[in-house]
Amino acid sequence: MNYAAARIIADLNARHGNLAQSQQEHGVDYHNVREYNRSLVLNLIRENGPVPRVEIARRTDLSRTTVSAIIDALLHEGFVREGESLDAAPSGGRRATLVHFNEGAGAILGVDIGRSHLTFLITNLYGVIQAHYSGPFDVTLGPEQCIPILITELKKFIAASNTPWEDFISIGVGVPSPLDSSAHKLISPPYMPGWDGTDVVAELSREFHIPVFLDNDANLGALGESKYGAGKNIHNFAYVKIGTGIGCGLIIDGNVYRGSSGSAGELGHVTIDPNGPKCGCGNYGCLESLASARVIIAESRLSQWFAEAPISGVSQKQLRSNEILNITDAIAAALAGDETSRKAFVRAGEYIGIALGGLINLFNPEVIILDGGVARAGALLIDAIARTAEARSVKTAWRKTHIIPGDLDKNAIALGAVAMVIDRAFGTLRLSAP
Numbered sequence: 001m002n003y004a005a006a007r008i009i010a011d012l013n014a015r016h017g018n019l020a021q022s023q024q025e026h027g028v029d030y031h032n033v034r035e036y037n038r039s040l041v042l043n044l045i046r047e048n049g050p051v052p053r054v055e056i057a058r059r060t061d062l063s064r065t066t067v068s069a070i071i072d073a074l075l076h077e078g079f080v081r082e083g084e085s086l087d088a089a090p091s092g093g094r095r096a097t098l099v100h101f102n103e104g105a106g107a108i109l110g111v112d113i114g115r116s117h118l119t120f121l122i123t124n125l126y127g128v129i130q131a132h133y134s135g136p137f138d139v140t141l142g143p144e145q146c147i148p149i150l151i152t153e154l155k156k157f158i159a160a161s162n163t164p165w166e167d168f169i170s171i172g173v174g175v176p177s178p179l180d181s182s183a184h185k186l187i188s189p190p191y192m193p194g195w196d197g198t199d200v201v202a203e204l205s206r207e208f209h210i211p212v213f214l215d216n217d218a219n220l221g222a223l224g225e226s227k228y229g230a231g232k233n234i235h236n237f238a239y240v241k242i243g244t245g246i247g248c249g250l251i252i253d254g255n256v257y258r259g260s261s262g263s264a265g266e267l268g269h270v271t272i273d274p275n276g277p278k279c280g281c282g283n284y285g286c287l288e289s290l291a292s293a294r295v296i297i298a299e300s301r302l303s304q305w306f307a308e309a310p311i312s313g314v315s316q317k318q319l320r321s322n323e324i325l326n327i328t329d330a331i332a333a334a335l336a337g338d339e340t341s342r343k344a345f346v347r348a349g350e351y352i353g354i355a356l357g358g359l360i361n362l363f364n365p366e367v368i369i370l371d372g373g374v375a376r377a378g379a380l381l382i383d384a385i386a387r388t389a390e391a392r393s394v395k396t397a398w399r400k401t402h403i404i405p406g407d408l409d410k411n412a413i414a415l416g417a418v419a420m421v422i423d424r425a426f427g428t429l430r431l432s433a434p
């Protein structure tokens with residue numbers, strides 16, 4: 001029996017059992033002073049540890065007796081351990097023993113469900129990756145086929161890892177879809193036929209019997225980069241994922257900003273050209289209809305380069321039938337100097353830059369982090385984006401904005417799912433200053 005994991009699961013069920021409370025609630029419901037103090041001490045050790053008991057008492061303003069009682073309970077449950085002593089204090093007083101957070105007390109499963117891929121991670125309670133899986137997936141098969149495949153793959157992954165099942169505290173999941181207000185169901189996901197209303201939380205909870213939390217992939221990508229990647233210690237930034245769709249997660253004052261009904265960040269459906277092509281959302285000329293991977297791929301397909309030197313084992317016949325060619329091939333063609341493919345990226349970058357110019361004017365972020373398959377084109381795309389965004393934003397807002405690639409490669413969303421679980425498990429209660 002893992003007491004710490006069991007305690008976290010009980011807490012999560014008690015706090016979040018009624019998820020209709022809304023996904024916007026980040027904090028923990030501290031039903032009594034004891035719980036409040038316990039969270040304060042545990043988060044202090046978790047985020048600033050190792051620390052001596054006396055320091056915990058000083059920083060929390062709690063009595064040493066109270067702190068000792070809390071730490072004894074945390075030691076008993078396995079959340080903390082006591083390590084080596086500090087050198088004797090200059091005053092010659094007693095040596096202080098350091099209290100460490102026990103990051104191995106539980107394990108988290110982070111899941112990124114993409115339209116064409118699955119990424120799974122197992123991490124400890126500090127979000128350090130212990131095991132990783134990445135494989136193909138095809139959401140167009142619909143949920144009746146996809147959910148059983150997802151469950152089977154997860155079970156295989158867990159079985160192949162060295163992590164005992166009793167250590168798992170929760171599953172965090174990212175999906176490329178808007179969610180209902182309880183963050184259980186997918187609502188009209190673009191390019192995912194049959195998935196509208198699918199309750200992913202219920203499907204996975206029924207199978208795995210531990211708490212499951214769901215969020216939109218762009219929000220989780222933003223959270224992942226914020227906790228572990230290029231957005232670390234940056235309080236205001238936008239995470240923009242450019243792939244089949246274009247999504248955006250906003251971090252404002254260190255937290256994911258969701259808006260009044262949870263749909264903030266729909267950058268892909270900002271109108272760029274009122275007379276533009278029809279978009280998946282039903283509107284015309286949205287950014288996504290002008291600059292997503294499918295547009296770039298379609299333009300690259302017209303290129304002479306592909307007709308003459310097909311790569312990745314793509315045959316002429318497959319190219320002509322509009323199959324196979326993917327964004328990786330288009331990037332390869334552009335980087336190899338193919339003019340048509342290169343222009344496709346630059347044009348997409350300019351459209352994205354127009355949208356980001358608007359975002360910069362409205363929101364004045366410190367950084368814009370680019371991720372997703374299209375963003376892997378690197379400087380070719382980022383230069384076009386930055387040039388246009390600068391031209392289309394007011395100087396005072398642009399002055400400080402850096403446009404940079406993400407740091408977490410293809411793990412940003414799954415790591416964001418892990419970070420969501422950690423925030424839910426421990427709450428965000430902390431002392432404002434040391």
Ligand SMILES: [Zn+2]
Nearest residue numbers: 269279281286
């Ligand atoms: Zn649209």
